[in-house]
Amino acid sequence: MPAGIGYIAQVLDDHSIEYEYIDMRIDSSLRELRKRALHLAPGLIGFSMSSLNYKNTYRMISWIKEVSPFSKIVVGGHHATIFKEKVLEDCPDIDFAVISDGEKTILELCEGNVPYEATKGLVFREGEKIQFTGERAPVKNLDELAFPRYEKFNLNHYSRQIPIHSSRGCVHQCTFCPNKLLARAYRTRSVGNFMAEIEHWYEKGIRQFAIDDDNFTLNRERVLRICDEIERRNLTNLFLRCSNGIRADRVDRDLLARMKEIGVREVGFGVDGGNNDVLHFLKKGETIETIENAIKIACDLGFDVKLFFLVGSPHETKADIEDSIRLARKYPVARVNFNNPIPYPGTEMFEYVKEHHLFLIPPEEYLNQVAENESIPVFETPELVKRERVKILKQCHRVEKEVMRNTVYRMFSRFPVLAYLIRSMFIVGLFEKLFFESLFFRNIFERIRYRRIIKR
Structure with a gap:
């Protein structure tokens, strides 16, 4: 469950800003993403970026721009925070980057009541130039931020x-x-x-x-x-x-x-x-x-x-x-x-x-x-x-x-035969594949662990 995205989503919920959420790791194919972008025609599409596989995110953004050219693209996360202007230089299809704590910056960007140049923590395009408005002061009182309720997240996928x-x-x-x-x-x-x-x-x-x-x-x-x-x-x-x-x-x-x-x-x-x-x-x-x-x-x-x-x-x-x-x-x-x-x-x-x-x-x-x-x-x-x-x-x-x-x-030591079978399965990698790559079997495994530990 991506808690960082959950905080952003909660800010949008609390201010009655409509949004949809897609987790590309588990939730959808690129074809489905393009289909939903075409159907929704959103004003803003946001991506959370990691430095690992950042080029894959760039490619995804370019594909989305082809089907939804009037949607603005905003990125956030560690990669955007560290590289700032360079992210927009590397990927011409990115319009904005949100730096560090993103809750207040994304809200100002969505509401449109504050000029880009006055929105702290924002990288944006101004004609041919790329501008960074400067660091936004970190949120000192974290209690100001509503914790995520994940209203539009499919919790069954996690x-x-x-x-x-x-x-x-x-x-x-x-x-x-x-x-x-x-x-x-x-x-x-x-x-x-x-x-x-x-x-x-x-x-x-x-x-x-x-x-x-x-x-x-x-x-x-x-x-x-x-x-x-x-x-x-x-x-x-x-x-x-x-x-x-x-x-x-x-x-x-x-x-x-x-x-x-x-x-x-x-x-x-x-x-x-x-x-x-x-x-x-x-x-x-x-x-x-x-x-x-x-x-x-x-x-x-x-x-x-x-x-x-x-x-x-x-x-x-x-x-x-x-x-x-x-x-x-x-x-x-x-x-x-x-x-x-x-x-x-x-x-x-x-x-x-x-x-x-x-x-x-x-x-x-x-x-x-x-x-x-x-x-x-x-x-x-x-x-x-x-x-x-x-x-x-x-x-x-x-x-x-x-x-x-x-x-x-x-x-499983209390059940010697089962323990032996599982140990044998692990040698050939079957147990690991079943219980750590499959959400269904992983949830079963976690329930067994939970009951065992609670009893203990």
Whole structure:
């Protein structure tokens, strides 16, 4: 469920602005998109853009312009925020780009009461020129923004889980992360406002939520107040995920235990490197001892724990990656992800690779062709050349499957025959294909997990 688009849609709903929503990942073919654009002839068509596969978005926009030439095109998201005017330079069919927090900018654009040049956070065309009006001040009071109700979203196309955010922004300086390029200060919703969103969906029968903050546990006391409110409002049988990642240096046993009591069942840790040398180069600002201690505590408390690693960061050696693999295997974690590092333009990692002429694939190609879960390196280093990178990425992906296979086996250990069959299915990739690529089977799998964990 795309929460960012949900916030934009809610602004339109609240101001009686008609809109339709299409999720091209699951909802429609390009032919259907063109058909609906032709039928609706909207005044404005908006696209959320990621830097990954940005050229595919450009192609889609050009196709739409062919059938609906009088519709204005607006783009938003990380890619537009980072590149601003260049997005309109690269794609002549784009008319506007909305920068950073888009709720107020898109409203002014739709209502048409404010001149383009006076609409902060907007890139627009003025004749042959492309103008940027300057940054809009971040929304300081997030309670001003109505949380998404997804009125025009087909919720049956998504898993039975609602994404929620209690805060926006990040205070950390990791070299690989594009979030700090977005110039978004860390801001929080009030506890009452955040709880109102959970309660809204709880009354509709929803029990599973994904807390998608970048820094949910940054303020320990605030998290404890949220826990107290969940308990006070008697919101029982919740299944809360912090799988986007929480900082290991921002949790302790007491905090995690309290989170577990009120329904947090899954936590993710961005480990990224297996020892302090790698963490230092990545500017993580935490030690491997702190990270490992948090993992151990979370596993001891019975959380489903996810770990995220990078494989082959600048200065990282094969021995360093072996440290990551050892940590991934050391504890009964639910899942690990070993990601092929993709240097995003503007990040410190990107500038380092560029300055040292380490690219194997030009950025305009790898951003549109290579995924983080593939064994295709986009740069090499003296410590790890291309051939070694391919080999170790494949090894790490085998470890991912090993960890997941063990997790599934533990889940069904009370039923030995079924556990054996599932383990065998996993070896040939059938279980993974059925339960992680199919929404129908994934929902069944999630219901089994939910009931098992609630009973536990």
